[in-house]
Every structure is written in C-alpha cells, then in structure tokens.
Amino acid sequence: MSQYDFDLFVIGGGSGGVRAGRISAGYGARVAVAEEYRYGGTCVIRGCVPKKLLVYASEYAHAFEDAAGFGWSVGETSFDWAKLIANKDKEIGRLEGIYRRLFENAGAKTFDGRAKLLDAHTIEVAGQRVSAETILIATGGTPVKPDIPGAELMITSNEAFHLPTQPRRIVVIGGGYIACEFAGIFNGLGSKVTQLYRGEQVLRGFDEDIRNHLGAEIAKSGIDLKLNTDAVKLEKAANGALLLHLTDGSMLEVDAVMAATGRKPNTAGIGLEQAGVALDKAGAVKVDAWSRSSVPNIYAVGDVTNRINLTPVAIREGHAFADTVYGKKPRQADHADVPSAVFSQPNVGSVGLSEADARKQFASVDIYRTSFKPMRHTLSGRDEKILMKLVVDAGTDRVVGAHMVGPEAGEIIQGIAIAIKAKATKADFDATVGIHPTAAEEFVTLREKVK
Ligand code: NDP
Numbered sequence: 001m002s003q004y005d006f007d008l009f010v011i012g013g014g015s016g017g018v019r020a021g022r023i024s025a026g027y028g029a030r031v032a033v034a035e036e037y038r039y040g041g042t043c044v045i046r047g048c049v050p051k052k053l054l055v056y057a058s059e060y061a062h063a064f065e066d067a068a069g070f071g072w073s074v075g076e077t078s079f080d081w082a083k084l085i086a087n088k089d090k091e092i093g094r095l096e097g098i099y100r101r102l103f104e105n106a107g108a109k110t111f112d113g114r115a116k117l118l119d120a121h122t123i124e125v126a127g128q129r130v131s132a133e134t135i136l137i138a139t140g141g142t143p144v145k146p147d148i149p150g151a152e153l154m155i156t157s158n159e160a161f162h163l164p165t166q167p168r169r170i171v172v173i174g175g176g177y178i179a180c181e182f183a184g185i186f187n188g189l190g191s192k193v194t195q196l197y198r199g200e201q202v203l204r205g206f207d208e209d210i211r212n213h214l215g216a217e218i219a220k221s222g223i224d225l226k227l228n229t230d231a232v233k234l235e236k237a238a239n240g241a242l243l244l245h246l247t248d249g250s251m252l253e254v255d256a257v258m259a260a261t262g263r264k265p266n267t268a269g270i271g272l273e274q275a276g277v278a279l280d281k282a283g284a285v286k287v288d289a290w291s292r293s294s295v296p297n298i299y300a301v302g303d304v305t306n307r308i309n310l311t312p313v314a315i316r317e318g319h320a321f322a323d324t325v326y327g328k329k330p331r332q333a334d335h336a337d338v339p340s341a342v343f344s345q346p347n348v349g350s351v352g353l354s355e356a357d358a359r360k361q362f363a364s365v366d367i368y369r370t371s372f373k374p375m376r377h378t379l380s381g382r383d384e385k386i387l388m389k390l391v392v393d394a395g396t397d398r399v400v401g402a403h404m405v406g407p408e409a410g411e412i413i414q415g416i417a418i419a420i421k422a423k424a425t426k427a428d429f430d431a432t433v434g435i436h437p438t439a440a441e442e443f444v445t446l447r448e449k450v451k
Contacts, residue, residue, distance in 0.1 A: 002133060006032045008326070009123050009132035011115045011270065014041015015311045016302030017138030018099055020318030025106035027326035032132070033108055034115035034125045039099040042140050042303070043311040045092060050161050051181060053088045055343045058188025062345070066380035079189060081166035088161070117271030120295050124271075134297050134325060137277070137285055138318065139266040141303035145259040146173065150234030153242060154259045157182065167191055167256035171244055173231055175202035177342050179260035180214065183223050184345035193223045194252060198230040203342065206403070207354035209369065213387040213405045217346055220383055231257070265304045282306050289332045291321050299325075301333075308338050339417035341410025346384060349413030352401035352420045355391050364394035366426070368446035374407060374439055388442050390426070397425040402443065412440045 010021040013035030025031040113126035143156035175197030183195040201211040233245040265284040278294035284306035302314030323329040339351035368390040386406030434441030
C-alpha cells in the first residue's frame with residue numbers, strides 16, 4: 001500500500017485534468033480531483049461551447065437576410081437575449097453534469113474547492129489535508145485586461161456569457177481569436193460593434209492573406225474595425241454610458257467594453273512556489289515534452305503550461321500523461337500541425353505553416369490560392385468571398401500549410417488536416433476527386449501557382 005492517500009491528485013476539472021484523471025483511474029490509479037468552480041473548465045463553462053452556441057444564434061441574422069434572394073419573405077424578426085442565455089446555461093449545466101459523472105464513474109474522488117500545494121506531495125483542499133504520489137496541475141488560464149485607467153469597468157469573455165441585457169453598443173478590444181469571435185457574435189445579434197486592434201491587421205501569427213481577407217470581411221460585415229488603434233482610458237458618464245478614449249484622440253460612447261486581450265496561466269495562489277515548481281516569464285508552469293515540471297512528481301497540462309492553448313491539445317496532453325505514468329505506454333503529446341479554427345463570421349480554418357513561416361524553412365515554396373463568391377451568395381446577393389490557400393514545399397511537393405476563410409472553414413480544414421498530418425503531396429491533393437458542388441472541392445482543383 002502506498003504511503004500516500006492518492007496515487008494522483010489532479011488540480012482542475014477542465015478538459016486536460018478530466019481526461020488525465022479519468023484515463024489514469026481506468027488504469028487502476030487511485031485518483032482525486034479538486035475543482036473550485038464547475039466541472040468542464042474554460043471550454044465547457046465559459047469558452048468553446050457557449051461561444052459556439054452564441055455564434056449559431058448570431059448567424060441566424062445573416063440567414064434571414066440571405067433568404068430573400070431565394071424567394072422567402074421572412075417578415076419581422078426579434079431576438080431575445082435573456083432566452084438565449086437561459087437556454088445556453090441549461091445546456092452548459094447538462095454538459096457539466098456529464099463531466100463530473102465521467103470522473104465519478106471512473107472511480108475518482110472529487111473535492112469541490114480550491115486546492116493548494118503545501119509541499120510537493122501535500123495538498124490542502126476543502127478544509128482537509130491529503131497527500132498524493134503524483135500531482136497534475138491543470139488549472140487553465142484566465143483573461144487579462146489592458147493596463148489602462150478604467151479597466152475595471154471592462155468585461156471579458158467570462159462576463160460576456162452572462163450579461164443580463166445585450167449591449168446596444170459595444171467595443172471589443174483585441175485582434176485575436178476571442179476578439180474576432182465576439183465582434184462577430186454581437187454584430188450578428190444586432191449590437192453596434194467597434195473592434196479595436198493595436199496592430200496592422202487582426203490574427204497576428206496567421207497567414208498574411210488570411211489576415212487581410214478576414215480583416216476585409218469583418219469590415220464588410222458592418223463591424224467598425226479600427227486597426228492601429230488602441231484604448232487609452234475608460235470612464236463612466238453621468239448617464240451611465242461608458243466613454244472610451246482612443247489613441248487617435250477620438251472617444252466612443254458605448255454600453256460595454258470587452259477586453260479580448262489575451263489570457264494568462266492560472267498559477268498564482270496554488271502553492272507552486274512552496275512545492276518548488278518553476279514558472280516561465282509568462283507565469284506558466286515550465287514542462288518538458290512529457291509535461292513534467294521542474295519537480296519530478298509534479299506534472300502540468302493544458303493552458304497552465306501555455307504551449308498551444310486549445311482544448312483538444314490539453315486533452316491530448318492529459319491522455320499522454322496518463323498513458324505514460326499509469327498505462328505503461330510512454331508517449332509524448334504531439335504538437336505538430338495542430339489545426340485550429342476561429343469562429344469569426346466568416347470562419348477561419350488553418351493547419352500547418354503560413355506562407356511566411358514556410359519561406360523561412362524551405363528553399364522554395366509554391367503557393368496556390370483562390371478567392372471566389374460562395375454559390376449561396378449568387379442568389380443571396382451577400383458581398384462575401386471565400387479565400388483558400390495551399391502552401392507547398394517545392395522541394396518535396398509536400399503540402400505544408402492549408403488555410404481558409406469562409407463558411408464552415410473549421411469543418412473543412414479538419415479533413416484537410418488529416419492529409420497534412422499524413423504528409424500528403426500536392427500531387428495527392430490533385431489526384432483526389434472533388435465533391436461537387438462544394439466550396440471544399442477547390443482544395444483539390446487548385447492548378448495554377450501564384451506567380
Ligand atoms: P490572443 O492571444 O489570440 O489575442 C490577444 C489579442 O489582444 C491580440 O490581438 C493582442 O495583440 C491583443 N492585446 C494583447 N494585449 C493587449 C493590450 N494590452 N492592449 C491591447 N491589445 C492587446 O488571445 P485571446 O484572448 O483571443 O485568446 C486566448 C487563446 O485562447 C488563443 O490564443 C487561443 O489559443 C485560445 N482560443 C481558441 C479559440 C478557438 O480555438 N476557436 C477561441 C478562443 C480562444 P497583439 O497581436 O498585438 O499581441
């Protein structure tokens with residue numbers, strides 16, 4: 001019998017922690033998990049899932065507009081924010097229950113409370129002291145606000161999911177995933193949206209063509225996208241409105257200001273210092289390729305390690321940890337060619353290298369690119385275009401990047417990502433028969449290199 005109360009103590013019941021705990025328990029480990037809020041973590045409770053539900057809600061507005069060209073008279077529409085939020089909360093409650101049961105059915109013990117390390121093997125949680133041979137930190141991340149006067153008046157994505165009323169006018173600060181997604185959500189739902197981004201173009205790090213195309217589509221969709229512009233001060237007016245002062249000297253009067261200006265790892269106040277766990281400059285737990293921290297019996301997975309901050313990656317890291325430590329199947333999570341989507345309107349889907357990164361890695365790069373109006377909009381009349389792009393290493397003919405802006409880009413790029421992972425060549429893409437009529441078929445009919 002082990003000298004410890006548990007073989008594994010997981011701190012955090014989000015995507016990474018739940019997967020790691022459940023699989024470890026399945027291998028026979030005695031597992032406990034502590035969660036201070038709700039099971040499911042950022043993704044289920046205040047991230048991917050509720051966000052996607054709000055995106056669906058928002059897209060109806062475009063569908064109603066587009067229907068006229070197909071002969072429909074939609075008539076007057078109205079939107080009930082409170083009803084959407086209530087329905088969304090019901091679904092999140094259902095999913096949370098599933099997550100908790102996944103644990104309990106696996107035989108793991110759950111602690112409802114904040115856990116704190118007292119040393120490398122001792123945890124204080126819910127008024128108790130327990131010990132564990134191995135500890136897994138899976139505490140995720142949290143939004144950060146810009147450091148400007150009045151920032152306390154801003155909301156973040158956390159609050160955006162629970163606003164009692166829909167803001168009539170909103171500013172979204174940032175040009176990343178969350179900013180582009182929420183600007184689109186509020187715009188579709190009828191709010192007047194301004195999106196501020198301090199840089200040249202949204203989605204820094206993505207392929208340049210994708211960034212420029214999405215920036216143009218955001219502007220066409222009715223969002224006032226202000227590039228090279230930042231917020232300097234926020235204050236409350238006598239009438240209750242918010243006044244946001246911008247770097248260009250102008251001022252916006254709005255009902256809400258949402259900071260979508262990045263996230264930071266949740267490493268403060270959980271005793272990592274006492275246990276001797278090293279953090280990096282961003283405050284993330286430093287880990288090796290096995291997700292092991294500087295303390296040999298303490299591991300960390302997911303956003304708290306600030307590697308690739310995506311749910312499916314956290315799940316992979318958690319599963320690889322369990323297989324390695326308890327499953328006698330040592331393996332590292334693979335961080336190469338991870339696809340992702342931005343659920344902006346239109347969507348962005350991306351896998352592999354951008355053109356700029358490919359040019360740094362390979363002597364010669366071929367680019368295939370097409371931009372066209374989706375078939376639906378020939379009748380709807382909507383002024384929206386799709387962009388698709390393949391990046392090819394000319395030396396091996398291997399497709400090293402695939403990028404898209406357009407409806408269902410996430411769904412389409414998921415399939416393309418398999419080809420990229422399998423190291424498909426451009427000749428393999430060319431040999432694949434298209435499905436007609438789809439937008440996705442363009443990925444297998446791109447013949448002309450961009451000069
Ligand atoms: P990102 O890092 O993607 O974007 C942050 C944005 O805020 C950037 O445009 C950044 O500008 C800007 N910014 C940062 N600090 C400031 C500041 N002080 N003042 C003004 N602007 C600032 O973070 P997000 O919060 O959007 O998302 C966090 C992570 O969560 C993502 O990177 C992603 O990994 C994940 N995520 C994934 C989603 C998905 O898969 N669909 C959805 C949502 C989140 P700059 O570029 O100049 O640094």
